[in-house]
Amino acid sequence: MISRPILFNIRSHINNKSYIIHRNTLYISKRINRSLNINYGNLFRNAVRPLQKRGHSSSSNPNKNIDLSKFPAENIRNFSIIAHVDHGKSTLADRLLELTGTISSNHLHQQVLDKLTVERERGITVKAQTCSMFYEYKNKDYLLNLIDTPGHVDFNYEVSRSLAACQGTILLVDSSQGIQAQTVANFFLAFNEGLAIIPVINKIDLPTAEPDRVINQIESTFELDVSLYVKISAKSGIGIDKILPAVIEKIPPPSGDINKPLKAFLFDSWYDTYVGVVCLMAIVDGKLQKGDKIMSAYSEKKYEVIDIGIMHPEQVITGHAGQVGYVICSMKVATEAHIGDTFYHIKNPVEPLPGFEPAKSMVFAGVFPTDTNEFSRLDESITKLTLNDASVSVQKETSTALGQGWRIGFLGTLHMDVFRQRLEEEHDANIIVTRPTVPYKIIYRDGTSKLIRNPTEFPDPMEMQNKVSELQEPMVLATIILPEEYMGSVMDLCGSRRGEQLEYNYMDESRVMMKYSIPLAEIVTDFHDELKSKSSGYASFDYEDMGYQTSDIVKMNVLINKKPVDALAAILHRSQVAHVGREWAKKLSEVIPKQLYEVIIQTAVGGKVIARETISAMRKNVTAKCYGGDVTRKMKLLEKQKEGKKKMKMIGNIELPQKAFYDFLSTGSGTSKKK
Ligand SMILES: Nc1nc2c(ncn2[C@@H]2O[C@H](COP(=O)(O)OP(=O)(O)OP(=O)(O)O)[C@@H](O)[C@H]2O)c(=O)[nH]1
Secondary structure, three states: OOOOOOOOOOOOEOOOOOOEEOOOOOOOOOOOOOOOOOOOOHHHHHHHHHHHHOOOOOOOEEEEOOOOOOHHHHHHEEEEEEOOOOOOHHHHHHHHHHHOOOOOOOOOOOOOOOOHHHHHHHOOOOOOEEEEEEEEEEEEEEEEEEEEOOHHHHEEEEEEEHHHOOOEEEEEEEEOOOOOHHHHHHHHHHHHHOOOEEEEEEEOOOOOHHHHHHHHHHHHHHHHOOOHHEEOOOOOOOOHHHHHHHHHHHHOOOOOOOOOOOOOEEEEEEEEOOOOEEEEEEEOOOOOOOOEEEEEOOOOOOOHHHHHHHEOOHHHEEEEEEEEEEEOOOOOOOHHOOOOOOOEEEEOOOOOOOOOOOOOOOOEEEEEEEOOOHHHHHHHHHHHHHHOOOEEEEEEEEEOEEEEEEEEEEOOOOHHHHHHHHHHHOOOEEEEEOEEEOOEEEEOOOOEEEEEEHHHHOOHHHHHOOEEEEEEEEEEEEEEEEEHHHHHHHHHHHHHHOOOOEEEOOOOOEEEEEEEEEEEEHHOOHHHHHHHOOOOOOEEEEEEEEEHHHHHHHHHHHHHHEEHHHHHHHHEEEHHHHHHHHHHHHHHHHOOOOOOOOEEEEEOOOOOOOOOOOOOOOOOOOHHHHOOOOOOHHHHHHHHHOOOOOOEEEEEOOOEEEHHHHHHHHHOOOOOOOO
């Protein structure tokens, strides 16, 4: 049994001070009527820079001391907020930070903890964020460590990791929407962790709010003690003052023993341009100080602690049981920070903590630099981004069409899209991402099996005939919650996606929860959009892994002038081949520009051609309009044409503009269904 780690109880010297520690940055703000007296070293000055760059306000004073030693375990609470997408987690986190004076109430930014550009642009949380607040309750000072978590199913790994660092959670439910699919999924994550759960009903300011109905839903669906619930409007601030007293009263303090040998738990890490690899560790037992020699239970590599947390080492670096903070040790490479690793003093080995189950990639896609010279730079960027997102798996791969690249595993297609956007925006990458595929399983006659993450690994006909006993595809258990009137159309949708209904229950007189077993491949493309459109936006959906099932899957090749293009191959269920084959051939014929010779596009399974399109030849004479006149002008036009050609990708023996290739791969060319 693991003692639950605490966040950010960094031993230091605080004299009635208030501060907030952010995951990868830090800023300090005054608590009302109290003065700051904090002493920072270079680390803090370095760490604060990125935050200031992003425009956050900071009232930091680099020459004062912080002391957290006055917060014994019983005055600490570690809690998270879990909810369905858009039910108001980040807004509630803002209100709590304001209430505790951690940020000012006229703070310019909303959703302060959504720090990534991608989060602000998309209005979603993708990365769990942590901050500490100070709060006085019944004449006692409390250190409250709050973790804001993502709501979307693709980021569940972040939620699980956050919950492992907490003793309790706020289950936030929108009072106009009621329980949704991710409310259910997140509730069970918290429930299985044995956390104290406080139901909080949000958005009671809305005219459509039905808080009492939602409370009944919570009671009947989760059998939760609803006498604990709190009704709020995170937007207007109604009821916010009731939340922290409930957190203190209902959530137990953390446990841990300062006198036991060191057991430090690495549960997050990131790459900071100024200080390199930074780990977020929970010191479950024992103490950790600057200069300590520690060892990773995972890799058995030895490190020296260079700095802890955000403080100047001489004043604030000592940790004790239940403390967490930044630990900067002599880790050179980003991948050395293994999420879930246990660290101990070299001379005092301990039994490692169970750690986290590694995230299981649900979809894989090839990522290739558009300019092959960019490979090394992008390789470094991917490594850094992976450190900030442990749920991504990366392997190098080579495509005949696209050159050297990577096969990257994601938790879902939104996750994939966010990763692509971060790579482009934060690392200035120019990339082509191939169509995502789910991991299929090949069962061989000799009893062995192999997972394939790339259509190019699909067995050839000879291998199929002689060695393969069966092919399997991954299945998921989908939970769909929707108003009763949309049941018919959603059932049709699930049926068309090879879904099999397992059960349905009424949550109240008009809302239904349906469970389906569906092939993962059927939901990773446009299922969510279709579900929204079939239910006028009212259905919500979540899924979990359900293992593998025998399936009639085949590899579909795309041939250009009779040559297969590896980057365009796909693994499909046989029932999809006819319409996907036709759709792809047509789409490719639309994006491939006319060439100097005829181009034949075919889609085929084995030797059988599914669809064929032909693009007739065209000779483009760029100098035609020059009527034999000026030679320099002709030369210039030819040069320009040459430049243009550099931006082309050779696919088979044809030239395809990168944009066309990108357009084909990124949208509309999935295994979308006949509408
Ligand atoms: N009317 C009203 N709107 C609210 C309230 N709380 C949040 N909202 C709005 O609901 C939307 C979603 O709020 P967020 O705080 O981003 O929701 P979230 O749960 O953090 O979203 P994800 O991180 O994407 O899961 C925003 O437009 C908020 O302004 C509330 O109490 N009342």
